[in-house]
Amino acid sequence: ETGVTQTPRHLVMGMTNKKSLKCEQHLGHNAMYWYKQSAKKPLELMFVYSLEERVENNSVPSRFSPECPNSSHLFLHLHTLQPEDSALYLCASSQDPSGRAVDTQYFGPGTRLTVL
Amino acid sequence: GESVGLHLPTLSVQEGDNSIINCAYSNSASDYFIWYKQESGKGPQFIIDIRSNMDKRQGQRVTVLLNKTVKHLSLQIAATQPGDSAVYFCAEGRKGSSNTGKLIFGQGTTLQVKP
Numbered sequence: 001e002t003g004v005t006q007t008p009r010h011l012v013m014g015m016t017n018k019k020s021l022k023c024e025q026h027l028g029h030n031a032m033y034w035y036k037q038s039a040k041k042p043l044e045l046m047f048v049y050s051l052e053e054r055v056e057n058n059s060v061p062s063r064f065s066p067e068c069p070n071s072s073h074l075f076l077h078l079h080t081l082q083p084e085d086s087a088l089y090l091c092a093s094s095q096d097p098s099g100r101a102v103d104t105q106y107f108g109p110g111t112r113l114t115v116l
Numbered sequence: 117g118e119s120v121g122l123h124l125p126t127l128s129v130q131e132g133d134n135s136i137i138n139c140a141y142s143n144s145a146s147d148y149f150i151w152y153k154q155e156s157g158k159g160p161q162f163i164i165d166i167r168s169n170m171d172k173r174q175g176q177r178v179t180v181l182l183n184k185t186v187k188h189l190s191l192q193i194a195a196t197q198p199g200d201s202a203v204y205f206c207a208e209g210r211k212g213s214s215n216t217g218k219l220i221f222g223q224g225t226t227l228q229v230k231p
Contacts, residue, residue, distance in 0.1 A: 002161065031217070043160075043205070043221040056218070090159050094217060102148040102209030102217035107159035 003027040004108035006091050012114045013081065021076040021111045023091030030095065032074040033105060034066060037088040049074060081115045088112050128228045135193040137225045139206035142187065148209035149182060150219065151191045155202045163191070163204075193227075201229045 003026045013019050025032065034046040048056035049068040063085075065077040074091055088110040094103040129135045141149070147168040152160035166173045166180045166189075173180050179192040189206050203226050207219040 002159070004159075006159075040223070042223050045218065048218075092159075102211070102219065104150060104162055104165055105217075105219060106162060107152075109157075109159045 002106045002108065004091060004093055004106055006089075006108035006111050008111060009109065010112045010114075012116065013078070014116050015081060015083070017081075018077070018079040020078065021089055021091075021113075023074040023076075023108055025072055025074075025091075025093040025106075025108075027093055027106060029093035029106075030071050031093060031103075032068060032071070033092040033094075034064075034074065034076050035090040035092065035107075037090055037110070043090065047076075078113075081113075083115050086113055086115045124225055125223070126226045126228065128230060129196050130230050131196060131198060133196055135191075135196045135200070135227060137191045137193075137204050137206075137227065139189040139191075139222055140187060141189060141206075141208045141220075143208060143210065143220075144184070144187065146208035146210045146220075148217075149180070149189050150207050150209065151178075151180060151189075152205045152207065153200075153202045154205065154224070160205060196227075196229050198229050198231060201227055203227075 005024050007022045031050045033048050036044045036046055045058050046060045047066045052068050063080050067075040090110045091108045092105040094105045150165040151163040153163050154160045164175045164178050164180050166182050171182050177194045181190045203224040205221050205224045207221045209219050
């Protein structure tokens with residue numbers, strides 16, 4: 001176990017549904033990340049939160065809405081998704097990237113999302 | 117541009133042999149490099165990292181080599197075991213637009229260990 005948990009592990013939703021993915025880290029880290037992993041493509045960074053503030057949004061469509069209520073929890077709210085959004089969504093955390101060299105990111109197990 | 121590439125999508129080795137997985141990166145400003153292992157149904161798991169002020173770092177059965185001259189990174193696994201079968205990703209790290217750490221990932225090499 002890496003100290004990063006994600007729920008649910010699997011999710012099937014229709015295009016008109018609204019759902020949320022949850023991530024929790026037990027490592028005392030200050031930065032959290034959402035990545036999308038599609039087949040045969042590198043991991044795509046979606047959002048970065050540092051000290052609960054969103055510091056990076058990599059041109060992600062507005063149908064994905066992140067929320068970071070505190071440094072241990074990260075959510076990804078989903079609405080009106082498309083079938084091409086089906087992928088493995090990974091959460092990661094790191095110590096504190098602000099003003100320092102890049103830190104190791106520790107990943108959760110991911111949520112396997114299928115959009116019908 | 118931002119790209120990290122691995123030379124081979126699949127590597128097949130005999131159990132007990134040494135494995136070498138290669139990676140090329142494009143941005144000379146990157147100062148941190150990391151290897152992850154991803155088994156089926158799991159998230160990427162940290163294996164080993166190296167900063168740009170080093171050219172070699174060793175862990176338990178793994179060694180990472182960094183050649184900044186040709187922007188090349190490799191992961192060596194000694195005495196490969198069936199449990200090493202997985203997808204291996206390299207990533208290069210540098211500061212992002214907002215001074216946060218950013219990792220750029222390669223596509224991954226699938227390591228298959230034959231008994």
